[in-house]
Amino acid sequence: MEPVPGACDVAIIGSGYTGLSAAHRLASGGLSVVVIDADDLGFGASTRNGGMVSGTLKLSHKELCAAYDRDTANALFQEAQDSVLFLEQSIAEKGIACDYERMGMYFAAYAPKHYDGLAREAEELAALGVETKMVPATEQHRELASGIYYGGRTTTMAGGLHPAKYHAGLVAACRAAGVSFRSRCRVRRTYRQGAGYTVDTDRGSVQAGQVVVATNAYTDPGMPWFRRRVIPIGSYIIATEQMDPAELRALIPAARMIQDTKRNLFYYRLSPDGTRMIFGGRTSFRPISTNESAARLHAAMSTVFPSLAKARVAHSWTGSVAFTFQKVPHVGQHEGIHFALGCCGQGVALMSYFGDRIGRRILGQGGDTAFARTRFTTIPGYQGHPWFLPVVGEFYRLLDWLERPKS
Numbered sequence: 001m002e003p004v005p006g007a008c009d010v011a012i013i014g015s016g017y018t019g020l021s022a023a024h025r026l027a028s029g030g031l032s033v034v035v036i037d038a039d040d041l042g043f044g045a046s047t048r049n050g051g052m053v054s055g056t057l058k059l060s061h062k063e064l065c066a067a068y069d070r071d072t073a074n075a076l077f078q079e080a081q082d083s084v085l086f087l088e089q090s091i092a093e094k095g096i097a098c099d100y101e102r103m104g105m106y107f108a109a110y111a112p113k114h115y116d117g118l119a120r121e122a123e124e125l126a127a128l129g130v131e132t133k134m135v136p137a138t139e140q141h142r143e144l145a146s147g148i149y150y151g152g153r154t155t156t157m158a159g160g161l162h163p164a165k166y167h168a169g170l171v172a173a174c175r176a177a178g179v180s181f182r183s184r185c186r187v188r189r190t191y192r193q194g195a196g197y198t199v200d201t202d203r204g205s206v207q208a209g210q211v212v213v214a215t216n217a218y219t220d221p222g223m224p225w226f227r228r229r230v231i232p233i234g235s236y237i238i239a240t241e242q243m244d245p246a247e248l249r250a251l252i253p254a255a256r257m258i259q260d261t262k263r264n265l266f267y268y269r270l271s272p273d274g275t276r277m278i279f280g281g282r283t284s285f286r287p288i289s290t291n292e293s294a295a296r297l298h299a300a301m302s303t304v305f306p307s308l309a310k311a312r313v314a315h316s317w318t319g320s321v322a323f324t325f326q327k328v329p330h331v332g333q334h335e336g337i338h339f340a341l342g343c344c345g346q347g348v349a350l351m352s353y354f355g356d357r358i359g360r361r362i363l364g365q366g367g368d369t370a371f372a373r374t375r376f377t378t379i380p381g382y383q384g385h386p387w388f389l390p391v392v393g394e395f396y397r398l399l400d401w402l403e404r405p406k407s
Ligand SMILES: Cc1cc2nc3c(=O)[nH]c(=O)nc-3n(C[C@H](O)[C@H](O)[C@H](O)COP(=O)(O)OP(=O)(O)OC[C@H]3O[C@@H](n4cnc5c(N)ncnc54)[C@H](O)[C@@H]3O)c2cc1C
Pocket: 013, 014, 015, 016, 017, 018, 019, 036, 037, 038, 039, 040, 041, 042, 043, 044, 045, 046, 047, 048, 049, 050, 051, 052, 053, 054, 185, 186, 187, 188, 214, 215, 216, 217, 218, 219, 220, 222, 235, 236, 237, 280, 318, 319, 320, 321, 343, 344, 345, 346, 347, 348, 349, 351
């Protein structure tokens, strides 16, 4: 096993989209960079996600206005939109073949009041120049062949890609730019030394001028300040066996990315080659096996699309997303260490963009972001083990059930 280099300009902890985007920017700017991952490269969420690219945040614009002032809310929203443009430009510049397409997203209303909420938000979004279109239940068949929703809303600043191909393309671009990698090498401790930092790993110590923490939901006890501020939540996905593409396309005629509006939401899409349904959700707030999650997701998928009840599940997997207590990501510095954490399940475009911002900041090329103004606090006693999730999950399930009209 190769030891870590003795010294470098920047050590990056974590080899997902955040770490790789930062690494590429920094190496392209002439700095020596090592990316260190505790596991295989891309072991975290960056090779396990649904590949949905969206310029939205977990909180609505109205909720952001309530949590911050209107200018900050607008700036956060604008940057979320910009992150999609950043991603598209980055993919094009690096020549990454990852099946990216901007086909848009459809938010399916799970209850009539959710449809009204989507409509109200559409007006606020229009004022910000965000293009959306309300789709009443009578026209929903153009988006979704499912009888369980009450209409919805499309947004054009969204698309889909193959997450692992995108990750592999970033790794290749980083290598070409001169980035060094050390996989299966856990960082145990990072502390200031002189003008820089010492990063202790399983394979020796590296003296780094700057350090970037890009560990998101996989932040471990060796980084207690960060770990106390992120809530790792399991998300589960299945892919069906290969099926007739025409049959699948009839279920999602515009082939958009789909999310429903439940608190315990489902997200789904066609695979890039159109031969599989990819169906995901937070089916459990306790760790469960991928056999069990497959059965639960299959049942859910069959409720949305009864014609898929007989479809076999070919793949089932899981990964962790990171929430902050504020449900908004945060980009910042702690004791001089740069970080971007808490994607809240929407990190394909955003975390890529944040990594690049951090790189620019270190290079002295700007890199400002409104996400440095979001709060990033914890609660007393929380050490990174979210014991409260099963309770919160059940509460959300109850609220979802209460909001749904009973037949
Ligand atoms: C099932 C699932 C579905 C998702 N679907 C979507 C989607 O459709 N659209 C979307 O926008 N987002 C989605 N997300 C979220 C998105 O994947 C993440 O926001 C994004 O990949 C986070 O990237 P990252 O680089 O910050 O972290 P990660 O990719 O999670 O990487 C963190 C890395 O840090 C490493 N690490 C941790 N501790 C140490 C240490 N001490 N030393 C060295 N290395 C360490 C880990 O091994 C890991 O590889 C999904 C996530 C999951 C899990």
